[in-house]
Amino acid sequence: MxxxxxxxxxxxxxxxxxxxxxxxxxxxxxxxxxxxxxxxxxxxxxxxxxxxxxxxxxxxxxxxxxITLGHCFEPVLDAVRAVLDRGIAFTRPTDLELAAAEDFLGFVPGADMVKFCKNASDATATAIRLARGATGRDLVAMCSDQPYFSSQDWFVGTLPINTGVPEAVRALVRPFGYNDLSSLEAVFEAEPGRVACVILEAASALTEPEPGYLEGVRALCDRHGAVLVFDETITGLRWALGGAQAVYGVRPDLSTWGKAMGNGFPIAALAGRRELMELGGLDTDRPRVFVLSSTNGAETVSLAAFRAVVAAYRRDDxxxxxxxxxxxxxxxxxxxxxxxxxxxxxxxxxxxxxxxxxxxxxxxxxxxxxxxxxxxxxxxxxxxxxxxxxxxxxxxxxxxxxxxxxxxxxxxxxxxxxxxxxxxxFDGRPVAPAHRLMAEPRRLRVTN
The missing domain is CATH 3.90.1150.10 (Aspartate Aminotransferase, domain 1)
Known part of the structure; x- marks a missing residue:
């Protein structure tokens, strides 16, 4: 053995x-x-x-x-192979970008527009920036009972391992508890008119929303003029094709996606209501917000993989x-x-x-x-x-x-x-928490 x-x-x-x-x-x-x-x-x-x-x-x-469909899922690989001979990166949008966007918007109930990127950390960071741009406010109310939202400074500043994040950035996040509407209400009441957005996972592996909780979060955001952001990085395509918002019936203003979208191929997304998303577009009279501009955000390989994943979800269950x-x-x-x-x-x-x-x-x-x-x-x-x-x-x-x-x-x-x-x-040291401040000494088996 x-x-x-x-x-x-x-x-x-x-x-x-x-x-x-x-x-x-x-x-x-x-x-x-x-x-x-x-x-x-x-x-x-x-x-x-x-x-x-x-x-x-x-x-x-x-x-x-x-990975929800398994490693080397053939329909996804076939779709990827089919685009390799057509080119991967261009100086203009491709027809695949339109088809992928229409696919996405066809199954996400809380989205009018979508922008693709390579990882959900960028999507959540952009959601924060977009909410701040829309509201003119700086503070972020973040669910502190959920372990991870982003590799960007706005979130890393809340971790034990936050060296290198300026105190000014750390000071802009306010924690609240999951399934605890009073803790979120207290954030709003403590600093009226300062909270730009509320970000949380609608559900997690260990915790389901109590009856009325998500509806209550939605109502608090509406009452205080804050943008509601659902992080669907994990729940998207794992709770349902349309994510947690499809399961629980509460529509966020913005949502962020990643993980299972490409069955391993690198693709993520920011999606949301048109009036917010268009602040990063060309059809707005307001100051524009920088929303996800990257060389590889819409390369064809991952978009083809995404479309094949969506087809598999629609074909099977x-x-x-x-x-x-x-x-x-x-x-x-x-x-x-x-x-x-x-x-x-x-x-x-x-x-x-x-x-x-x-x-x-x-x-x-x-x-x-x-x-x-x-x-x-x-x-x-x-x-x-x-x-x-x-x-x-x-x-x-x-x-x-x-x-x-x-x-x-x-x-x-x-x-x-x-x-x-x-x-x-067992031999050696116990496994360690991933996000700890100090690194413990380790013994490496070094090959000379």
Whole structure:
């Protein structure tokens, strides 16, 4: 059963020499995995991936939630191949830009106009700028119970790891709690006429809106003249093709999209009401707002991928498949944990298309050490993932194999609960929070 990660460890050490953190995304860093067990991948197909050591894994997380149809989904690849011979970047818009925009606006209920870009961080930052331009205000009310909105300064200034963000920028964000209308109302009342926008995820993997909550947020924004922004980066195409706004029936003024739009190809979007979006266009008498101007914002490859994704959603029902597979996985792992007598300390929770597993120590506290132990056991049994975020490509056999891997991990997990010393059951340091202020010392296996 023991897997070797020798080549992965060597390549990871080399990555640390040339890439800060050894990865291009915080959540992909080696400190997010058990020490010496951070696979460096070479290929994927459907819900499986292979690493440089030849190990095969059932993968979860699926490209940081960007893959809903599976790796190398042929209809998307076919669409991409079809445009390669036509050219990728031009000095004028292409007919593909119009077709993709019309596709997008055909399934997003809260959008009259859309502008494409390469990542959702740019989309959220532009939504903030557009809201400020429209209202003439500076302050941003941001849901502080949700973990991530952008790599831009307006949000990074709210993180523990905010070195380099000016205090003047940090001072422009006001936090409020999810499902807590009174906390948002307090933000508006504390500084009347100063809040440009409210930004939040309409729902998250762990939290659904309470009855009336989103409607109440909408009403508060209307009453105080603020722009309502829904971050649909995760919920878009994973809750529904039309995102959370289609599920819950509340229309934002602006919404930001990314992740699953291209099934792995880089595409994101800012969308919203015409009177706001046109502030960045040519049909306005007001001072223009700089709205998403980039060389690669509308390159043809990602637009073709996006159109093929939309066609797949209209042809089939990937969301229903994800929810069914996710329900089977959650039920199986939770049942196995209950049978092992550790259901209080290890569970699978969240919306079934976007699940996480939670690990607790014997005192019921969230535990990075217990998480490390569980990840170690899963990796050795051919399951890769910091979560159980699933795709429509996961088969019943993949789900069953994952349940059995989790079941086989539970004796070690139970032993760690009994002794209170999980560190004795894995090598090296525990996995670390991604957004922490200080970097802990790490041991790298360096190839000379």
């Amino acid at each position: 023991t897997k070797s990660f020798v080549r992965s460890s060597d390549l990871q050490a080399r990555l640390h020499r040339v890439v800060p953190g050894g990865a291009h995304t915080f959540a992909k860093a080696s400190d997010q995995y058990p020490e010496g067990m951070a696979p460096v991948l070479v290929r994927g197909r459907a819900a499986h991936v292979w690493d440089v050591d030849g190990n095969e894994f059932v993968e979860y997380g699926m490209g940081m939630r960007a 990937p969301v229903a498949t994800m929810e069914a597979r996710g329900a089977a996985l959650a039920d199986g792992v939770n049942a196995a944990a209950a049978e092992a007598g550790i259901g209080e300390y290890l569970d699978v929770v969240g919306r079934r298309s976007c699940m996480v597993f939670r690990t607790f120590d014997r005192d019921g506290r969230p535990s990075q050490a217990m998480r490390t132990l569980f990840l170690t056991e899963l990796l050795q049994r051919g399951v890769l993932g910091q979560s159980f975020v699933i795709s429509a490509a996961h088969t019943p056999a993949d789900v069953d194999a994952t349940i059995e891997a989790a079941r086989a991990a539970m004796p070690s997990y139970r032993k760690a609960l009994e002794t209170g010393r999980p560190e004795e059951l």
